[in-house]
Amino acid sequence: MLTILYRGPLASCDYDCAYCPFAKRRDTPEQLRADRAALERFTAWVAAQDFTVSVLFTPWGESLVRSWYRRALVDLSWLPNVAKVAVQTNLSCRTDWLSAASERAALWVTYHPTQVPYERFLRKVRALPVRHSVGVVGDPAHLDAARRLRADLPAETYLWVNAEEGRLYTDAEAAEWTAIDPLFPYSRFPHTTAGRPCRTGDSVISVNGEGTVRRCHFVPEVLGNLYDGTYRPNLRPRPCPAATCDCHIGYVHLEPLGLYDVFEGGIPERIPATWPLTP
Numbered sequence: 391m392l393t394i395l396y397r398g399p400l401a402s403c404d405y406d407c408a409y410c411p412f413a414k415r416r417d418t419p420e421q422l423r424a425d426r427a428a429l430e431r432f433t434a435w436v437a438a439q440d441f442t443v444s445v446l447f448t449p450w451g452e453s454l455v456r457s458w459y460r461r462a463l464v465d466l467s468w469l470p471n472v473a474k475v476a477v478q479t480n481l482s483c484r485t486d487w488l489s490a491a492s493e494r495a496a497l498w499v500t501y502h503p504t505q506v507p508y509e510r511f512l513r514k515v516r517a518l519p520v521r522h523s524v525g526v527v528g529d530p531a532h533l534d535a536a537r538r539l540r541a542d543l544p545a546e547t548y549l550w551v552n553a554e555e556g557r558l559y560t561d562a563e564a565a566e567w568t569a570i571d572p573l574f575p576y577s578r579f580p581h582t583t584a585g586r587p588c589r590t591g592d593s594v595i596s597v598n599g600e601g602t603v604r605r606c607h608f609v610p611e612v613l614g615n616l617y618d619g620t621y622r623p624n625l626r627p628r629p630c631p632a633a634t635c636d637c638h639i640g641y642v643h644l645e646p647l648g649l650y651d652v653f654e655g656g657i658p659e660r661i662p663a664t665w666p667l668t669p
């Protein structure tokens with residue numbers, strides 16, 4: 391199976407989070423048309439493959455406010471060669487359309503406390519008809535909201551916490567976040583990765599709107615192009631060339647961490663195999 395992290399040119403978002411790590415912009419109609427064409431090319435490619443594919447959409451901005459991503463999630467979820475199709479989203483969109491997706495569709499939802507009323511967000515999550523994880527950025531200003539969300543979500547919904555970029559947590563602070571997400575220690579510090587085996591570049595790839603294939607979103611070396619097939623002979627096991635990896639969508643594939651066991655069956659959408667975790 392090939393796992394693909396797809397990130398097209400879309401870079402606009404309907405939210406404006408202070409901690410947003412992405413270089414957001416207002417997409418012009420022309421940029422939106424280009425993004426749509428790129429996505430449709432990608433989904434047609436997936437449908438034409440004779441091997442199993444798992445897809446995670448990791449847009450720079452919010453994609454589910456665009457009809458072509460909603461359609462892609464539904465359509466891909468029904469393809470016989472798609473094991474899973476998931477998308478990272480702020481869940482600002484309507485959610486009724488998700489009922490048309492198969493059980494292979496999933497959402498990686500992030501709660502942004504300054505951007506959406508709590509009750510509205512909670513109501514939407516509780517009514518989701520597809521598999522999902524929910525998470526927050528570990529900003530101390532949002533600790534109470536995160537605790538409240540953990541208490542109000544069904545026990546079987548995994549609530550993850552991402553360490554805020556550049557923030558150092560004292561042990562006491564880390565313990566507070568770990569009480570909400572027992573897997574927070576994986577996110578607290580960047581992982582030292584240079585020379586360590588990572589599945590990216592072998593069974594996992596990153597693809598942009600032009601079909602340029604890289605091993606992951608963080609290593610710039612190009613492995614080839616998806617659409618002319620030049621990436622394919624370049625897939626093989628290889629060590630990580632970067633000093634560190636601090637993003638879950640990257641280090642989940644780092645072999646020595648063992649996160650494929652923790653998230654077995656739910657890697658793209660970040661759902662642990664067993665949840666709540668058993669001691």
Ligand code: SF4
Pocket residue numbers: 403404405406407409410411412450451452480502
């Ligand atoms: S929802 Fe995500 S992409 Fe949008 S502003 Fe917030 S962090 Fe950035």
Ligand code: SF4
Pocket residue numbers: 583588589590605606607608609629630631632634635639640641643644
């Ligand atoms: S460990 Fe992270 S940075 Fe290194 S190759 Fe894997 S995903 Fe990329």
